[in-house]
Amino acid sequence: MTLQRVYLVAGELSGDILGAGLMRALKVRHPHVEFRGIGGPRMIAEGMQSRFPLETLSVMGLVEVIKHLPELVSVRRTLRREALAWQPDIMVGIDAPDFTLGLERQLRRAGIKTAHYVSPSVWAWRQGRVKGIAQSVDGMLTLLPFEADFYREHQVPVAFVGHPLADELPLENDRLATRQVLGLEPDAPVLAILPGSRSNEIRFLGRTFLSAAEQLCQRHAMLRVLIPAATAQRHAEIQTLLDDYPALASRVHLLDGQAREAMVASDAVLLASGTAALEAMLCHRAMLVAYKMAPATHWIAKRMVKTQWVSLPNLIAQQSMVPELIQEAATPNAIANQLDELLTDHDARSELEARFAALHKTLQRDASRRATEAITAIAAGQPLEIQDAR
Template sequence: MTLQRVYLVAGELSGDILGAGLMRELKARHPGVEFRGMGGPRMQAEGMESRFPLETLSVMGLVEVLKHLPELIRVRRTLKTEALAWQPDIMLGIDAPDFNLGLERQLREAGITTAHYVSPSVWAWRQGRVKGIAKSVDGMLTLLPFEAAFYRAHRVPVVFVGHPLADELPLENDRDATRRELHVPADAPVMALLPGSRANEVRFLGATFLAAAEQLCQRHPALHVVIPAATPDRRREISALLADYPRLAERTSLLDGQAREAMVASDIVLLASGTAALEAMLCHRAMLVAYKMAPATHWLAKRLVKTQWVSLPNLIAQETLVPELIQEAASPEAIADQLSAMLTDEPSRYALEARFAEIHATLQRNASQRAAQALGALAAGQPWEEAYDD
C-alpha cells in the first residue's frame, strides 16, 4: 500500500527530530505522500503543514497544565476535526502521551488507523495505563527492546524500531583524539561529571558530586575531571559550587555543552539518572548513576515505580551493569568508593565497555527506516508480529 496522507502530531523538540527523520523515510518509500498535523521547524522543512507551533504542548507541572488546560483542549479538538476532515491513511502521535493518546483514541474510534511513537514509561509506573493505550492505538513503536516485551505481554501490537541515538553514535570512538580536542591530559585518568541539565538536578546533586570528585582526586592524584555544562545557567551554578572546592577546580575542565565529547574522553562517568546514562552507554563508558530528589517526591516514587532499576543501561540489559545510588545512598563517600573501584579495576572496566558496544549494536537498527516500514505495514493491515522479527 502506498501512503498518500499521514497525520503527525509532535509536541517537543525530541519529537520534532524523530518526526523529521521519519518523514524523510516515508517520502523515499511513498513519493507524493502529504503530511499534516503539528510539528516543529524540522518537520516543517520536510513538508509538514503544521496547524500549531511546536511549543504549544510544552507545558510542565500540574499547575501549568491546569492553567493551560482550556487551550490544550481547544488544540486537540481542532486537530481532531482537521484529521477527520482530511481522512489520512494513518495518524501517528510522537511522544507527548498525555496529549496524543487521547487524540489517538478519538480518531481510532472514528475509524482512522492510529499509532504512537515513543512509549510512555508505563512499564515503570501506573501500569494499568496500558489498557487505555490498547484502546487508543493500533500499534506502538518503541525505542527500546524491554518496552516492546512489555507491550507484547499485554497483547498490544508493537514494533521495536531501535533508538535514533544509537544510529547517530558510531560503534567505535576515539578516546585519545577526543582528549586532544578538549585539551584534556592524554596520559591521566579522566572522569566526566554530569550533574544534570535542570536547575533542580544541580541543586540536589551538584555539591554531592563535587564532594565525591574531590575525595576521588585525593585517592587518585592524577585524576582530571571534565564537567560539561548543559546551559549557560548550569555553567554559572556549577562554577559557583566549584568555588568551594579550589583543589578540585585546579584539575577540572568546565565545558559549554559537549557532553558527548566529555564522555568519550573519559575513563569513567558520574551522572544523574536519565537520558545521559543511555548516551554514556552508547559512548561505551563505565558509569555510576546517582540521583536525589525532594523527600516527598522520593516517598511517592518508591510507592509508584515498579522497576528494579532506574537507569536505562540496566533496564535494557535487564541486569545490574551500572551501580545506582539513590537518595540517602548517594553520599559523597559511597560515590567515591564505587568510582575508585572502577578506576582501579581496568579489566572489569574494559569488559563493560565491550558489553556496552554489543548492546549499542542491538539498538542500532536505522530507527527512522524501520518506523516508516512499520507505518506502511500497519496502514496496509499487515500483522506486525508476522511482518517483523525482533
C-alpha cells in the first residue's frame, strides 16, 4: 500500500523531533505523501501543515490540564472535523496521550486507521487505561522493549521500533572537542543543567536548580555550568532567575538550545525527568534526576504510580543506576550533595558511562524506518511484523 495522506498530531518538543524523523522515513517509502495535523518547527520543515502551534498541547500535570480543558476540547473537536473532511490513510498520535488517544478513538470509530507512537506510561500507573487504548488504536508503536511486552500481555497490536535518539546519537562522543566548540576549559569540571522545556518546569525547578549550582560553585572553584534553554521564552525565564544569583554570573553559560552539546561536554548532568534523562544516557553521561510538580498533582500521582523509578534509564535497566530526588526530597542541598559525589568520583562516572553505552546499543533499531513499516502495515490492515534492522 502507498500512503497518500497521513494525519499527525504531536505534543511537546520531543514529539516534534520524533515526528520529523518519522516524516522523513515516510517520504522515502511514500514519496508523494502529504501531512496535516499539529507539529512543531521540525515537522513543519518536513512539510507538515500544522493547524495549531505545538505549544497548544504542552500542558504539564493533572491539575494544570483541567485549567486548560475547554481549549483542549475545542482544539480536538476542530482536528476531528478537519481529519474527517480530509480522509487520511491513517492518523498517528505522537505522545501527548491524554489528548491524542481521545482523538484517535473518535477517528477510529469513524473508520480511519489509527496508530499511537510513544506509549503512555500505562505500565506504571492507571493500567486500566490499556482497555481504552485497545479501543483507540489499530497499533501501538513503542520505543522501549519492556513496553511492547506489556501490550502483548494485554493483546494490543504492538511493534517495538526502538528509539530514534539511540539511532541518531553516536556510540562514541568527544567531550574535549565539544568543550572546545563551547569555549570551555578542557580540564575544568562541567555541570549541565536541564530544567525542562515547559514554563511550569522552570517555575517549579528553576530556583532549586540554581541554588544547588550556587552551592556547587562554592565547593568547586573551577566549575562551569551550562544551561541550554529549549526555546526563546525559556531563555528569558531562566535569565530572569539568574539575575537573582549574581555569584553565578561568571560561571554559567546560558545557551540557546544546544542541550546535546551541553550534555556531551559535561562531567555530570542535572535534569528533570523525561526524555532528557534518556538523551543524557545516550550521551553516556552521569546524571541526577530531580523533579517537582504542583502539590495537588504530586498528591494524586504518588498514589497511582506503581513503578519503583521515574527516570527512563532506571526503568530500561530495571535497577537504580541514576539517583532520583522527587518533590520534597529535591532540595538544593540534597541536589548539591549528590552532584558533588558525581563530580568527584571519576571511577564511578567512568563505570556508569560504560553501562550507558551498553544500553545505548540495545535501543539502536533504525526506529523511524521500523515505525514507517508499522504504520504502512496498520494502514493496509496487515499484522505488525516488523523486520529487525540489525
